[in-house]
Amino acid sequence: MLRALLLTLSVVAIAHAELCKPDAQNAFKVRISIKTALGDNAYAWDANEEYLFKAMVAFAMRRYSSKSTTQISNVLLCNVTDRVSFWFVVTDSSKNVTTVPGSEVEAAIRMNRNRINNAFLLSDKTLQFLKITSTLSPPVEPSTPVWLIVFGVVLCIIVAGIVFLVVSGIQKHKKKNKDSTERENLEEKVEVTLENGIPCEALDLKAGHINGVFAADDERFTSL
Amino acid sequence: MSKDLSAAPEIPKEDDRPKWDNKFQYILSCIGFAVGLGNVWRFPYLCQIHGGGAFLIPYFIALLFEGIPLLHLELALGQYLRKGSIGAWNTISPYLGGVGIGSWMVSVLVSLYYNTVLTWVMWYFINSFQEPLPWSVCPLNENRTGFNEECHESTAVNYFWYRKTLNITPDIAESGKLQWWLILCLAACWLIVYLCTIRGIETTGKAIYVTAIFPYLVLTIFLIQGLTLPGATEGLIYLFTPNLNILKNPRVWLDAATQIFFSLSLAFGGLIAFASYNPTKNDCEKDAVTVAIVNSMTSLYASIPVFSVLGFKATTAYWDCLDRNIVNIINEFDLPEESIMRQNYTSWISFLNSSYPEKIAGLKLKNCDLQEFLDQSVSGTGLAFIVFTQAIILMPGSQAWAILFFIMLFSLGLSSMFGNIEGVFTPLLELQIIPKSAPKELLSGIICLISFLIALSFTLGSGSYWIDIFDRYAASVPLLVIAFFEVIGVVYIYKIKRFSKDVEWMTGRKLNLYWHIAWRFISPLLLLIVFMAFVTLQLQKTPSYTAWNPKYEGFPMKEEKVYPPWVQAICVLLAALPGMCVPLVALFHLVKKKCRSKDPSFVPSEVFSCQGANSTFSHPK
Numbered sequence: 001m002l003r004a005l006l007l008t009l010s011v012v013a014i015a016h017a018e019l020c021k022p023d024a025q026n027a028f029k030v031r032i033s034i035k036t037a038l039g040d041n042a043y044a045w046d047a048n049e050e051y052l053f054k055a056m057v058a059f060a061m062r063r064y065s066s067k068s069t070t071q072i073s074n075v076l077l078c079n080v081t082d083r084v085s086f087w088f089v090v091t092d093s094s095k096n097v098t099t100v101p102g103s104e105v106e107a108a109i110r111m112n113r114n115r116i117n118n119a120f121l122l123s124d125k126t127l128q129f130l131k132i133t134s135t136l137s138p139p140v141e142p143s144t145p146v147w148l149i150v151f152g153v154v155l156c157i158i159v160a161g162i163v164f165l166v167v168s169g170i171q172k173h174k175k176k177n178k179d180s181t182e183r184e185n186l187e188e189k190v191e192v193t194l195e196n197g198i199p200c201e202a203l204d205l206k207a208g209h210i211n212g213v214f215a216a217d218d219e220r221f222t223s224l
Numbered sequence: 225m226s227k228d229l230s231a232a233p234e235i236p237k238e239d240d241r242p243k244w245d246n247k248f249q250y251i252l253s254c255i256g257f258a259v260g261l262g263n264v265w266r267f268p269y270l271c272q273i274h275g276g277g278a279f280l281i282p283y284f285i286a287l288l289f290e291g292i293p294l295l296h297l298e299l300a301l302g303q304y305l306r307k308g309s310i311g312a313w314n315t316i317s318p319y320l321g322g323v324g325i326g327s328w329m330v331s332v333l334v335s336l337y338y339n340t341v342l343t344w345v346m347w348y349f350i351n352s353f354q355e356p357l358p359w360s361v362c363p364l365n366e367n368r369t370g371f372n373e374e375c376h377e378s379t380a381v382n383y384f385w386y387r388k389t390l391n392i393t394p395d396i397a398e399s400g401k402l403q404w405w406l407i408l409c410l411a412a413c414w415l416i417v418y419l420c421t422i423r424g425i426e427t428t429g430k431a432i433y434v435t436a437i438f439p440y441l442v443l444t445i446f447l448i449q450g451l452t453l454p455g456a457t458e459g460l461i462y463l464f465t466p467n468l469n470i471l472k473n474p475r476v477w478l479d480a481a482t483q484i485f486f487s488l489s490l491a492f493g494g495l496i497a498f499a500s501y502n503p504t505k506n507d508c509e510k511d512a513v514t515v516a517i518v519n520s521m522t523s524l525y526a527s528i529p530v531f532s533v534l535g536f537k538a539t540t541a542y543w544d545c546l547d548r549n550i551v552n553i554i555n556e557f558d559l560p561e562e563s564i565m566r567q568n569y570t571s572w573i574s575f576l577n578s579s580y581p582e583k584i585a586g587l588k589l590k591n592c593d594l595q596e597f598l599d600q601s602v603s604g605t606g607l608a609f610i611v612f613t614q615a616i617i618l619m620p621g622s623q624a625w626a627i628l629f630f631i632m633l634f635s636l637g638l639s640s641m642f643g644n645i646e647g648v649f650t651p652l653l654e655l656q657i658i659p660k661s662a663p664k665e666l667l668s669g670i671i672c673l674i675s676f677l678i679a680l681s682f683t684l685g686s687g688s689y690w691i692d693i694f695d696r697y698a699a700s701v702p703l704l705v706i707a708f709f710e711v712i713g714v715v716y717i718y719k720i721k722r723f724s725k726d727v728e729w730m731t732g733r734k735l736n737l738y739w740h741i742a743w744r745f746i747s748p749l750l751l752l753i754v755f756m757a758f759v760t761l762q763l764q765k766t767p768s769y770t771a772w773n774p775k776y777e778g779f780p781m782k783e784e785k786v787y788p789p790w791v792q793a794i795c796v797l798l799a800a801l802p803g804m805c806v807p808l809v810a811l812f813h814l815v816k817k818k819c820r821s822k823d824p825s826f827v828p829s830e831v832f833s834c835q836g837a838n839s840t841f842s843h844p845k
Binding site for chain 1: 345347350351353369408409412415416419420422423427511555556558559560561562663665
């Protein structure tokens with residue numbers, strides 16, 4: 001009985017070693033950079049973390065194919081290095097000693113990438129599944145570009161300044177014109193009242209002055 | 225050719241010509257005109273490539289023998305004759321009227337393209353209010369699997385400048401379309417210029433308080449910030465380490481002379497216009513020395529923060545290079561994280577190279593050299609819009625730094641624009657292009673509108689190539705020619721004895737021997753040598769440019785292309801036309817005189833021309 005058990009265990013172990021090795025079919029390499037992501041709060045990568053990883057992969061497979069047949073024991077990890085990097089495969093328990101096709105695993109991981117990342121407090125860059133590209137999130141674009149708003153503000157200020165200056169210029173111009181016409185009127189009046197030094201009121205504006213000098217001469221000559 | 229005009233100096237009337245509110249406004253306007261974008265992005269570059277601290281020697285010699293004498297000449301001229309450039313040179317001698325027209329032309333050409341540079345600054349400014357800064361990340365491509373290819377191959381900063389801002393075409397012959405966002409910013413810039421120059425110095429005098437002083441504040445802030453950045457000291461040491469051997473290279477002396485000349489904004493006519501609004505009894509000698517020294521000190525002061533930031537950028541790039549190599553090694557050899565740090569990188573590399581040379585070779589690690597990063601020197605728009613913006617992304621609180629930086633560049637450029645526009649505005653006002661009764665606001669509006677419409681051509685896809693052409697040809701050779709004729713004209717045609725008497729009358733003391741020697745011999749000689757050397761260097765190779773072509777096999781390197789013949793013709797025209805005005809106008813007057821002198825009953829026109837030109841212009845406020 002014991003021998004049979006040992007035999008099956010060794011067969012399983014060898015089978016597993018066959019299935020999970022670097023560059024095996026349907027195997028994926030994972031690279032984790034905990035210290036880069038968390039700095040001082042980094043946790044150590046130990047067997048418990050590996051268990052969690054297996055659980056997350058199994059969870060992803062279950063969610064993707066929605067048949068609850070994938071067990072944690074179906075996920076095999078191997079070649080764990082100090083980096084931390086390792087390879088994993090997902091075996092199919094219904095078919096003996098085969099692995100789930102890589103495309104399925106890839107699709108499952110892709111679908112649940114966010115959940116897997118968050119379980120380890122990592123991101124797409126620090127929990128890398130080599131060969132599985134991640135879709136990049138689109139940048140947040142507001143409906144009106146920000147620069148247009150700023151431009152509008154700047155333009156309003158400038159136009160307000162120009163209008164103010166032009167209007168004040170026109171007002172000053174008008175005031176200056178009014179002042180200069182008032183001054184001209186004042187000068188005219190002053191001029192009118194003084195003609196050749198003789199005030200107009202003194203001048204007889206009717207027929208003119210009789211010049212005594214010529215008048216006297218006229219009387220001396222006899223008329224023709 | 226020498227004319228002996230009326231013996232007594234004409235006492236100009238202190239009439240309704242606009243005046244500066246106070247002396248400080250005038251000095252600040254001159255300083256603002258002289259201190260421009262070149263002080264920030266050309267002088268530090270020249271210092272760097274010409275042996276650091278050693279460059280200061282030819283720079284100060286050029287300042288002493290070329291910069292200060294020419295500056296004093298222009299300020300004294302404008303202040304005494306109380307006219308803009310065209311009127312002033314017509315007064316000196318009708319044969320020299322071409323000098324005034326030439327400098328007016330150069331002012332027009334420079335105003336056109338300079339404001340487009342300010343348009344780019346404004347575009348970056350209004351884009352600095354976003355988080356994250358738009359030049360820090362590459363946009364995604366159509367199916368969102370990766371980044372935009374052009375952006376990915378070069379850098380995000382390059383992409384934002386060449387594609388999102390300029391939308392540059394791969395060749396100057398391809399004009400591309402008008403870029404609507406640049407048109408909007410161009411309109412805003414010309415409106416700002418109109419707002420500030422609407423009534424001539426009345427309005428620029430108020431605006432200059434802000435635009436001339438603000439850059440110094442920002443430079444100080446950047447200085448303090450820059451010095452606290454890691455790697456700043458490397459940058460500064462690299463900048464200022466003198467390499468005295470470089471002085472044997474004549475190119476260094478040429479660059480120093482041209483830098484001083486263009487930095488002080490001589491021969492534009494703007495300085496003459498500014499000085500013409502001064503009261504005649506003003507110490508122009510002290511003003512000239514003050515402005516020149518402040519300009520040079522500003523260049524030095526600006527190079528400190530610029531180089532601290534460049535040193536920071538080089539250090540960060542060096543660290544990034546190391547980090548990338550380290551990650552590659554760790555991934556390849558599956559070593560634990562943080563086993564290789566920057567400090568023990570070299571020892572690890574040598575160990576791994578000896579034990580696994582093929583693996584290391586297979587990784588294709590980039591050779592990280594700090595000197596190489598520091599050596600990447602850039603000047604001009606590349607410094608501001610590519611290198612500096614990249615450095616700003618790395619600083620904490622990048623939005624604030626970006627906003628500050630671009631406002632500073634904008635004020636620097638705007639205060640120089642005031643001088644350029646004044647160089648255009650004042651002569652036109654005196655020539656009475658518009659009737660006297662029309663307000664000044666109309667003339668400045670017409671100038672700004674026409675300039676805006678012409679400058680729209682710079683918002684095409686090929687616009688930045690054209691701006692390079694204008695910068696290299698319209699704003700270089702003609703200025704040297706005009707300045708040469710300015711000195712010769714004043715010293716040998718107006719006669720230095722007469723001019724020194726005028727200056728004595730204005731300043732109240734005799735002219736130093738230094739001025740006599742500089743004006744009579746040294747400055748004209750220096751200008752002649754610089755002009756010949758400059759032209760020789762330009763003619764040595766066919767004019768070429770570097771184009772941004774994503775389809776080029778060396779992309780992201782820029783493609784070296786030769787200008788097509790029609791563009792070369794335009795370059796020659798731009799360089800020759802303003803300078804040609806001088807002999808053309810002299811010839812015109814000579815011919816006119818000969819025609820008139822054939823008719824003996826006719827009184828020679830020169831007797832009246834100078835009196836006619838002396839009529840003071842009165843205009844409604």
